[in-house]
Amino acid sequence: DVVMTQSPLSLPVALGQPASISCRSSQGLVYIDGNTYLNWFQQRPGQSPRRLIYQVSNRDSGVPDRFSGSGSGTDFTLKISRVEAEDVGVYYCMQGTHWPPYTFGQGTKLEIK
């Protein structure tokens, strides 16, 4: 299975400050169709996960533009330009290239400092 490693696992950030989460995969994530299936999910406290970003850098509908994704190969990053209170929760990266199975990172818990 492809192992997804996130860092940091805990991320205290002051309101209005930027935040960055790293995700590394144990194998490159370019699929045979040329696409890279690295996705990001947000899970607010007590809620279901919600997809934020798909295929590295595409924001889902309704996702604020302060969220952005980047990366290639095995190294990927989720950035929040200015953290707001509603961004508190756990963020997961997930690879959809080498399946089965789809695999998730351990999660990064973002909290307000």
Add this chain to the structure above:
Amino acid sequence: QVQLQESGPGLVKPSQTLSLTCTVSGGSISSGSYYWSWIRQPAGKTLEWIGRMFTSGSTSYHPSFKSRVTMSADTSKNHFSLTLTSVTAADTAIYYCARVGSPPGAGMDVWGQGTTVTVSS
């Protein structure tokens, strides 16, 4: 707007079979090119993909569950189901059903609210 809702027993005895259903509203599970998936999350832990299915009957399961898991759909009821046999305490988790967006590698774009399953005697 498509919505998903899980249902099933919250308590299952060890060695017995866990059965959950995901009812889809706001759209047909047999329209479009979507897969339907189950994911679980033990308390305080990360997400674990269990498998996915297409309403044609095509399925793909996590190798770790392969011998114990079955997914199926009832298009007349617009729902799909998960069956997990020989459960142990390690199967205690929140179970989510989700729609797999297109293309499938882009992951799950619509999630249910989740249902808590506890395996205990």
